[in-house]
Structures are given as C-alpha cells and as structure tokens.
Amino acid sequence: MSRHYTQDHEWIEVAGDGATVGITAYAAGQLGDVVFVDVPDAGREVAKGDEAAVVESVKAASDVYAPVSGSITEGNAALADEPALVNSDPEGEGWFFKLRLTHPSELEGLMDKAAYKDFVATL
Amino acid sequence: MPDSPDLLDEADAPEALILPLDGWHRARAARMVDFAGYPMPIQYEGIMAEHLWTREAAGLFDVSHMGQLRLSGDGADTALEALLPGDIAGLGEGRLRYSLLLGEDGGILDDLMVTRLPGGDLYLVVNGAMKWDDIAHLREHLPDAIQLNHMDDHALLALQGPKAVDALRRLVPGVAALTFMTAAAFDWQGTPLWISRSGYTGEDGFEISVPSEAVEAFADALAAQPEVKPAGLGARDSLRLEAGLPLYGHDLDPETTPVAADLGFALSKRRRAGGGFPGAERILAEAAEGAVSRRVGLLIEGRQPVREGAMVVDAAGEQVGRVTSGGFAPSVGAPIAMAYVPAGYATPGTRLALEQRGKRHAASVTTMPFVPHRYVRKGASQ
Structure with missing residues (x-):
C-alpha cells in the first residue's frame, strides 16, 4: 500500500489496482465545518481531473476532482449521515470514494507524504 | 480543492486599511x-x-x-427624512430605528441604523462595503448646514x-x-x-x-x-x-424596494401618510397593493445547502426567482435560504424547486425568522 497526494489537497491510498480517495487534513481545515458531501455512485467512470465529488462547508461548496482515472467502486455512504467525519478523520473514516485504477501510470506524477508536507508549507 | 472559501465578495474600499483590532x-x-x-x-x-x-x-x-457617522446641525433629522422612509424627527433621545437609504426610484441603496443622541445629533451605522458610497450620497443630498462626521x-x-x-x-x-x-x-x-x-x-x-x-x-x-x-x-x-435578517449587496440592492424586501416595517406610520421620501409614490403603491416579487424564507429538503445565485424554477423549469442568501443553518440543523419569488409564490407552505449547478432541490416557503428572535423588549420581564 502506498499513499499519494495531489496539489488539489487530495490523498489517494493505493492497494493493487484499487484506490481510496479523500481530502487532506489541511484541506478539511481550510474548508471548516463540513455539512454535506456528494459522493459518486459505484460504476461511474471518471477521468483524471473530472469533478468526482462535492464537499460543502457552512459557507462554501467545493469540487473534489478525480486525482487519477478509474471506475468508481464505492462512495462513502457514511458521509451522508455524518459529513463531519471529513473534519474529525479526514485521512481515515472521512474518505470520499474508492475506484479501480484504469491508468496506474498517472500515480507517477503525485507527491508522497514528505513532498506534500513541503508543498503545504509553501502555501 | 480550490483555495480557502471565497465567501465574502464585497467590493473593495478605495484603499487597503487596517482596523484597530x-x-x-x-x-x-x-x-x-x-x-x-x-x-x-x-x-x-x-x-x-x-x-x-x-x-x-x-x-x-x-x-x-462598518461606517459610524454623526450628523449634526439644526434640522438634521428632517433633512435625513428626505433620503429614507423612517420617522427620524419623532425619534427620541437614546432610541434607534432601522431604516433604508433609498434611490429616486425607491430602490434600496443601503440599510442602516439611526440613533438619536443626547443633545439631538444623529448617529448612523451603515454597511462597511457601502460606507464610502453612503457618505458621498449624504454629502450630496444633505444641506450644507448639516455636518457629517465619519467617526x-x-x-x-x-x-x-x-x-x-x-x-x-x-x-x-x-x-x-x-x-x-x-x-x-x-x-x-x-x-x-x-x-x-x-x-x-x-x-x-x-x-x-x-x-x-x-x-x-x-x-x-x-x-x-x-x-x-x-x-x-x-x-x-x-x-x-x-434570524431572517437581510444582508445588503445580497438580499438587498438598488433593484429591490422596501415592500419587495419584506421590510414594510421600516416605513414609519407618519411617513406612509406624508410621503416625501425617494420613490414614495412607487413604494406606497407597493405597500397598498403588494410588490411584484417578495423576499421569502425557504426550507430546503435534504442536507445540501442551496446558496446565493441558485435559480427558483416553476413546474415547467422556467426561472421565476433567485436565491439571494443560503447555507447550512447550524441551529436549525438543515439548509435554509432567502429568495425573491413572484408574489403568487410567496405564501408560506408554497412548494418550489431550486436549481443549482444543474441539480434540482425541493424547497418550501416558510415564515421568517427561522430561529425565534429573543430580544429583550421594554415591559417584558427580564
């Protein structure tokens, strides 16, 4: 298993050809109190950069983009009743969706944890 | 993810300034x-x-x-009455009143609080994003004998x-x-x-x-x-x-009038009878007959917030109104909104559809405030 990060503040945990996607603790902190998350349905095909989910805080709506291309296998149903999981456990229970990778080579351009930490420090 | 939420898109003041706190x-x-x-x-x-x-x-x-302004000079109250529909001459010392600066056509230029100070001067509090415009408007329209001090x-x-x-x-x-x-x-x-x-x-x-x-x-x-x-x-x-309170630049603007904005209470009784404020003819006609559109409160079904700019649509999908404020209401535990809708849709209980980013949301018109006001009024037990 390996975890990658994007400049759009998403994390992607890869195991085999499956992956789990969420937003980072930094992103969740920037958003503030999350009150609604719209996650994609299983079966949807997404290309890297597509709008895959919507996360809404008290004050604003933000799109979450697919960090890699793939076929959605599951949206996190727990977020429908408990969107605050995105704040309380953004890089764990607050995951957004799982997908099956169709272009694993897209992972190569992503940051590892140390590189993402350095990136956030520049913001 | 975009940058930090872009919530408050007010126009900039003429220069960048730092406030005391x-x-x-x-x-x-x-x-x-x-x-x-x-x-x-x-x-x-x-x-x-x-x-x-x-x-x-x-x-x-x-x-x-916010802009804190002080008006002094004999007749400041009656002079100010030429610019807004509130009874200022009848405002006793230590009392304040919500009012509306009005354009010639009756459109709302800003909302404000007017207080009578001891000794007779008037203390105005106006919106921060509008204060420079308001000061220019007041200087232009008030007689030279009235002094305006920006505090x-x-x-x-x-x-x-x-x-x-x-x-x-x-x-x-x-x-x-x-x-x-x-x-x-x-x-x-x-x-x-x-x-x-x-x-x-x-x-x-x-x-x-x-x-x-x-x-x-x-x-x-x-x-x-x-x-x-x-x-x-x-x-x-x-x-x-x-609390059902409108925000200038969002729920109120020069295209809205006091009656359409559901702010008829700001038309003081004496001023309704006497007129003499900008747009009085139109505003008093709307007070008598109703405005074409009305600011209403909306309860949104589901959990997703519907925000400023969303369309109010009729059964055929045609736009009939617009959401001017909206968001998740922490004390209600649900999304709520304010919108302008045609008078025929303004009755509490009316079901409406809203459209935001291509998605439909069901909503119903409700009375405001969404959360009861808890003001401490004179005569009430404290």
Missing part, C-alpha cells in the same frame, strides 16, 4: 479575509462552534468595518447572545437597564462607550462604539468573561440568515 484577531489565530476593504476575521475556532456559542452564551464580533476614530463591537448582558454588566454596570432598540452613553475605566441594545443575530445583545485607542483593552476585558468567545464574520452571516 487586526493584531488582536491574529493573536487569537483568526482566519482573516478581505471584507469591505479590510482584513477581517471570518472565524477563530470554527463557524459552527462560534454560531452555536453565540446562541447559548455570548459571541464577541468586531464590526469596526473613523471609533471601533464597533457587537456582543451577542443570551448571556451578553451578564458579561457586559460586570464591566459596565447599568447596561441591563437598556431594552431592545435603546442606547445610552456609559463609561468603562475612563473610556466613553456608546452602547445600544441591538444586533444582527436575532439574540439579545449589544453594539458598542469604542474609541479606537481603547478597543483592544476593552475587547480583552470582554473576552476574559466566561460567557464570551470571539466570533467571526462567518458566524455573523449564518446567525443573521437564521
């Missing part, structure tokens, strides 16, 4: 955003927590971006919530004697304060004008009270939305 907010780890031309705190620990704390205890808001050497604090009175009376004995929409001068350790029992949250509370050089010490003293936590503009917005 700028360092105070930063020392409390506030997240600062540009608002009305100033860096202002949008939140400290979080909008939700600050909102709920204000509803149960007391939130301390810095609203020093930019004063900060403005709002202490809001059911326990605001407990905290403030500890520092400023006597404030509990004020009732809703009254004001008086007080003293705190030699600093003169002008305090009114009013606010923008629907809760009991106070608005306090403080000389800039003393505001940091006074804010420290307030924040040291166990009932008080600082609250930012984010909570101020969600609180006022729940």
Whole structure:
C-alpha cells in the first residue's frame, strides 16, 4: 500500500489496482465545518481531473476532482449521515470514494507524504 | 480543492486599511479575509462552534468595518427624512430605528441604523462595503448646514447572545437597564462607550462604539468573561440568515424596494401618510397593493445547502426567482435560504424547486425568522 497526494489537497491510498480517495487534513481545515458531501455512485467512470465529488462547508461548496482515472467502486455512504467525519478523520473514516485504477501510470506524477508536507508549507 | 472559501465578495474600499483590532484577531489565530476593504476575521475556532456559542452564551464580533457617522446641525433629522422612509424627527433621545437609504426610484441603496443622541445629533451605522458610497450620497443630498462626521476614530463591537448582558454588566454596570432598540452613553475605566441594545443575530445583545485607542483593552476585558468567545464574520452571516435578517449587496440592492424586501416595517406610520421620501409614490403603491416579487424564507429538503445565485424554477423549469442568501443553518440543523419569488409564490407552505449547478432541490416557503428572535423588549420581564 502506498499513499499519494495531489496539489488539489487530495490523498489517494493505493492497494493493487484499487484506490481510496479523500481530502487532506489541511484541506478539511481550510474548508471548516463540513455539512454535506456528494459522493459518486459505484460504476461511474471518471477521468483524471473530472469533478468526482462535492464537499460543502457552512459557507462554501467545493469540487473534489478525480486525482487519477478509474471506475468508481464505492462512495462513502457514511458521509451522508455524518459529513463531519471529513473534519474529525479526514485521512481515515472521512474518505470520499474508492475506484479501480484504469491508468496506474498517472500515480507517477503525485507527491508522497514528505513532498506534500513541503508543498503545504509553501502555501 | 480550490483555495480557502471565497465567501465574502464585497467590493473593495478605495484603499487597503487596517482596523484597530487586526493584531488582536491574529493573536487569537483568526482566519482573516478581505471584507469591505479590510482584513477581517471570518472565524477563530470554527463557524459552527462560534454560531452555536453565540446562541447559548455570548459571541464577541468586531464590526469596526462598518461606517459610524454623526450628523449634526439644526434640522438634521428632517433633512435625513428626505433620503429614507423612517420617522427620524419623532425619534427620541437614546432610541434607534432601522431604516433604508433609498434611490429616486425607491430602490434600496443601503440599510442602516439611526440613533438619536443626547443633545439631538444623529448617529448612523451603515454597511462597511457601502460606507464610502453612503457618505458621498449624504454629502450630496444633505444641506450644507448639516455636518457629517465619519467617526473613523471609533471601533464597533457587537456582543451577542443570551448571556451578553451578564458579561457586559460586570464591566459596565447599568447596561441591563437598556431594552431592545435603546442606547445610552456609559463609561468603562475612563473610556466613553456608546452602547445600544441591538444586533444582527436575532439574540439579545449589544453594539458598542469604542474609541479606537481603547478597543483592544476593552475587547480583552470582554473576552476574559466566561460567557464570551470571539466570533467571526462567518458566524455573523449564518446567525443573521437564521434570524431572517437581510444582508445588503445580497438580499438587498438598488433593484429591490422596501415592500419587495419584506421590510414594510421600516416605513414609519407618519411617513406612509406624508410621503416625501425617494420613490414614495412607487413604494406606497407597493405597500397598498403588494410588490411584484417578495423576499421569502425557504426550507430546503435534504442536507445540501442551496446558496446565493441558485435559480427558483416553476413546474415547467422556467426561472421565476433567485436565491439571494443560503447555507447550512447550524441551529436549525438543515439548509435554509432567502429568495425573491413572484408574489403568487410567496405564501408560506408554497412548494418550489431550486436549481443549482444543474441539480434540482425541493424547497418550501416558510415564515421568517427561522430561529425565534429573543430580544429583550421594554415591559417584558427580564
């Protein structure tokens, strides 16, 4: 298993050809109190950069983009009743969706944890 | 993910300025955003927590971006009446009134509070994003004999919530004697304060004008009270939305009129009879017959917020109105909104459809406020 990060503040945990996607603790902190998350349905095909989910805080709506291309296998149903999981456990229970990778080579351009930490420090 | 939420898209003031509590907010780890031309705190620990704390205890808001103006000179009250529909001549000392600056066509140029000071001068509080326009408007339309003083050497604090009175009376004995929409001068350790029992949250509370050089010490003293936590503009917005109070530049603008905005209460009885304010003919006709469109409150089904700019659509999918404010209401536990809709859709209970980013949301018209006002009025037991 390996975890990658994007400049759009998403994390992607890869195991085999499956992956789990969420937003980072930094992103969740920037958003503030999350009150609604719209996650994609299983079966949807997404290309890297597509709008895959919507996360809404008290004050604003933000799109979450697919960090890699793939076929959605599951949206996190727990977020429908408990969107605050995105704040309380953004890089764990607050995951957004799982997908099956169709272009694993897209992972190569992503940051590892140390590189993402350095990136956030520049913001 | 985009950058931090772009919540408050007010026009910039002519120059970038810093308000007296700028360092105070930063020392409390506030997240600062540009608002009305100033860096202002949008939140400290979080909008939700600050909102709920204000509803149960007391939130301390810095609203020093707002314009504090003083009008002096004989006849300032009747001169001001030519620009707004409120009874100012009949306003007693220490009393304040909500009013609306109106354009020639009756459109709303800004909303404001007008207070009669001891001795007869008038104290106006106008929106921060509109204050430069308002000052120009007042200078242009008031007679030269009326002096307008922009009190930019004063900060403005709002202490809001059911326990605001407990905290403030500890520092400023006597404030509990004020009732809703009254004001008086007080003293705190030699600093003169002008305090009114009013606010923008629907809760009991106070608005306090403080000389800039003393505001940091006074804010420290307030924040040291166990009932008080600082609250930012984010909570101020969600609180006022729940209270059904319109926000200028969003729910009110020059295209809206007092009756359409559901602010008929701001048309004072004497002024309804006598007219003599901008757009009186149109506004009084709307007061008698109703406006074509109306500002209404909406309860949104589901959990997804529907925000400013969303369309109100009819059964055929045609746009008939527009959401002007909306968001998740922490004390309601659901998304709510304000919208302008045709008069025929304005009856409470009317079901409507909203469209936002290609998605339909069901909503129903409801009476406002969404959360009951808890003002301490004269004659009520305290």
